[in-house]
């Protein structure tokens with residue numbers, strides 16, 4: 001499957017997790033600034049969109065997995081005052097940045113591997129992620145864990161980059177391959193991390209393939225849409241509601 005395919009510039013599947021953790025540990029302090037520059041500030045709008053699509057009950061429980069500096073978790077915190085917001089990641093340096101945000105103390109930060117979540121079954125109304133899935137080898141396990149910790153009827157929402165296609169694809173590939181690494185060097189101070197971004201995007205699952213994996217994991221009402229000239233995809237899916245006694 002695309003996410004575990006070996007590609008030039010990507011470490012082999014077995015080495016991906018330590019590679020990813022070290023890379024985000026290195027760029028944590030500049031991550032938010034680099035996102036704002038690369039997306040002309042649109043990234044905040046997209047994270048708020050993830051919160052909207054999660055359709056949370058105001059007093060519900062949200063898990064933002066692969067939270068990084070907590071962009072989605074903090075957007076949810078801002079939107080719903082009484083929501084329980086759990087933000088989890090395996091790179092402590094990223095979460096340390098989020099903790100220092102104005103609302104950072106009103107989020108429960110948790111060191112966790114997305115492939116082995118330290119949470120009980122059926123505890124969350126929604127599980128969301130932003131730019132996590134592309135980094136993980138083992139999509140079946142990733143989605144199985146999210147399915148497990150969701151309440152019946154709960155929602156999964158995932159936002160990630162997607163391999164460019166269509167008439168603008170050559171232009172987008174040029175931008176990803178040449179411009180983004182240069183921006184990464186100047187603004188993010190780490191060309192390597194921003195070479196990984198286009199490489200991992202190119203090797204990633206198409207939106208259709210990702211939707212098929214969600215269905216295979218047991219989700220229903222799987223929907224997705226692309227935006228930003230087809231470079232981003234937002235998937236939403238529902239864990240089937242429990243069937244009550246007849």
Ligand SMILES: C[S@@+](CC[C@H](N)C(=O)[O-])C[C@H]1O[C@@H](n2cnc3c(N)ncnc32)[C@H](O)[C@@H]1O
Pocket residue numbers: 017020021024047065066067068069070071072088089090091094112113114115129130131132135136
């Ligand atoms: C590109 S950042 C995204 C951060 C944030 N969600 C956002 O929207 O900007 C990806 C994050 O996923 C985390 N990550 C990658 N693989 C993970 C795993 N297996 N378990 C937990 N976190 C993981 C990384 O540490 C990193 O903080």
